[in-house]
Amino acid sequence: xxxxxxxxxxxxxxxxxxxxxxxxxxxxxxxxxxxxxxxxxxxxxxxxxxxxxxxxxxxxxxxxxxxxxxxxxxxxxxxxxxxxxxxxxxxxxxxxxxxxxxxxxxxxxxxxxxxxxxxxxxxxxxxxxxxxxxxxxxxxxxxxxxxxxxxxxxxxxxxxxxxxxxxxxxxxxxxxxxxxxxxxxxxxxxxxxxxxxxxxxxxxxxxxxxxxxxxxxxxxxxxxxxxxxxxxxxxxxxxxxxxxxxxxxxxxxxxxxxxxxxxxxxxxxxxxxxxxxxxxxxxxxxxxxxxxxxxxxxxxxxxxxxxxxxxxx
Numbered sequence: 001x002x003x004x005x006x007x008x009x010x011x012x013x014x015x016x017x018x019x020x021x022x023x024x025x026x027x028x029x030x031x032x033x034x035x036x037x038x039x040x041x042x043x044x045x046x047x048x049x050x051x052x053x054x055x056x057x058x059x060x061x062x063x064x065x066x067x068x069x070x071x072x073x074x075x076x077x078x079x080x081x082x083x084x085x086x087x088x089x090x091x092x093x094x095x096x097x098x099x100x101x102x103x104x105x106x107x108x109x110x111x112x113x114x115x116x117x118x119x120x121x122x123x124x125x126x127x128x129x130x131x132x133x134x135x136x137x138x139x140x141x142x143x144x145x146x147x148x149x150x151x152x153x154x155x156x157x158x159x160x161x162x163x164x165x166x167x168x169x170x171x172x173x174x175x176x177x178x179x180x181x182x183x184x185x186x187x188x189x190x191x192x193x194x195x196x197x198x199x200x201x202x203x204x205x206x207x208x209x210x211x212x213x214x215x216x217x218x219x220x221x222x223x224x225x226x227x228x229x230x231x232x233x234x235x236x237x238x239x240x241x242x243x244x245x246x247x248x249x250x251x252x253x254x255x256x257x258x259x260x261x262x263x264x265x266x267x268x269x270x271x272x273x274x275x276x277x278x279x280x281x282x283x284x285x286x287x288x289x290x291x292x293x294x295x296x297x298x299x300x301x302x303x304x305x306x307x308x309x310x311x312x313x
Contacts (some may be wrong), residue, residue: 002110002155003020007056008050009193010174010294012281013016013210014209024130025064033308034214036189037081038074038076038077038078038119039077039078039080040060040064040077040078040079040080041079042055042063042079042080042081042083042161043055043080043082046063046128049063053082054202055079055081055083056081056083057079057088057090057105058102060079060081061079061092061099061100061101061102061105062078062089062100062184064079064099065099065100068097068099069090073092073099074092074287075093075095075147076091076092076093077091077092077094077099078090078091078092078308079105083132083306089107089108090105090106090107090108091105091106091108092104092105093105093106098176098177102189104203105257107119113134116302120198123152123153124188124200124201125150125151125152125195125196125198125304126150126151126152126200126201127149127150127191127193127200127201127202128147128148128149128150128151128191128202129145129146129147129148129191129202129204130146130147130148130204131145131146131189131204131205131206132144132175133141133206134204134205134206134207134208135180135206135207135210135238135239136183136207136208136209137182137208137209137210137211137212137222138182138183138184138185139170139182139183139208139211140180141179141180142178142180143176143177143178143179143313144176144177144178144179145174145175145187146165146174146175146176146177146191147173147174147175147206148158148163148165148170148173148174148191148193149173149264150163150193151194152195154182157195158193160172160195160212161193161194161195162193162194162195163191163192163193163194164191164192164193165189165190165191166189166190167190169189179206179276180208181206181207181208182208183208183209183210183292184208184209184262185207185259186205186206186207186208186210187206187208188203188204189203189204189205189206190203190206191193191203191204207239209238209239210260210292211228211262212238212243212257212258213228213229213232213233213257213259214232214233214245214255214256214257214258214285215231215232215233215255215256216250216253216254216255216256217231217232217253217254217255217256217298217303218246218253218254218302219253219254219302221256221277221298222284222298222312223256223258223286223296223298224286225286225287225288225289225293227228228258228288228294228296229288231256232256232258233299238259240263241259241263241264241295241312241313242311242312242313243257243259243311243312244310244311244312245309245310245311245312246309246310247307248306248307248308248309248310249305249306249307250302250303250304250305250306250308251304252302252303252304253302253303253304254298254299254300255280255298256296256297256299256301257296257310257312258286258294258295258296258297258299259294259295259312260292260293260294261285261293261294261295262293265285265295266278266295266312267313268311268312268313269297269310269311269312269313270310270311271311272308272309277310279302280299280301281297281298281299282297282298282300283295283297284296284297284298288300292308297312
């Protein structure tokens with residue numbers, strides 16, 4: 001047997017939509033299903049009824065107020081809609097206000113934005129990112145290794161995360177590359193990780209610096225462009241004016257220490273006991289063959305000593 005469902009119109013207003021739920025009677029309570037349905041998913045049930053399907057509380061209750069029978073506009077009625085990728089849910093909780101008045105509605109359900117914020121605060125996604133070495137000699141191609149990991153709730157979730165370095169997707173937990181930097185320059189590497197929809201990022205910096213030099217010289221030695229690097233030994237890539245020189249053995253010699261002048265003058269030179277020596281040194285400013293300025297500190301008077309320490313800072 002076939003049935004036809006018709007709209008019931010009174011004064012030009014549809015009071016019962018021509019839907020199956022309006023026509024079907026619940027066998028126990030003997031009421032149409034429309035009267036028993038109390039939750040309306042506006043996005044799913046009424047697509048295309050508002051521009052771009054962007055429902056709001058006001059547009060939802062106005063729409064339903066014009067279409068529901070009065071006995072369906074009762075406290076406990078709920079509406080749902082998708083807004084900014086979140087499900088919003090409201091309940092008509094009091095008939096002190098009319099059905100179409102937003103003051104009679106309260107937000108219910110979980111606000112997932114708030115839930116996600118709380119969860120991230122309690123169980124944050126933690127990215128770890130480092131580069132070895134992070135200080136390299138200026139002008140020299142150097143191999144650097146980038147190492148990363150992602151943790152949440154104390155668990156390493158790197159393999160289950162989307163990981164990027166400088167917006168390029170990377171796999172595994174490390175990678176190596178060659179890098180050349182000019183002096184006094186930096187290269188910033190950005191690591192971002194996304195896990196369970198949460199993205200966090202952290203940066204690491206590699207610096208290009210000029211090497212420092214130190215050594216024992218004869219009394220009266222004065223640094224020049226020609227002898228700066230030939231008379232002194234290479235200290236290495238330090239990246240600051242600070243250096244601890246231990247195990248010094250001198251026989252009628254003077255200590256000398258040279259570093260990139262960009263780091264400023266020394267403020268202290270001490271021994272292992274903290275005794276201050278800076279007044280016992282002469283300071284010179286010398287340019288190397290590349291016109292890089294160096295500060296050079298030379299002990300004024302030669303000495304004979306073993307197992308000595310000088311801390312430059």
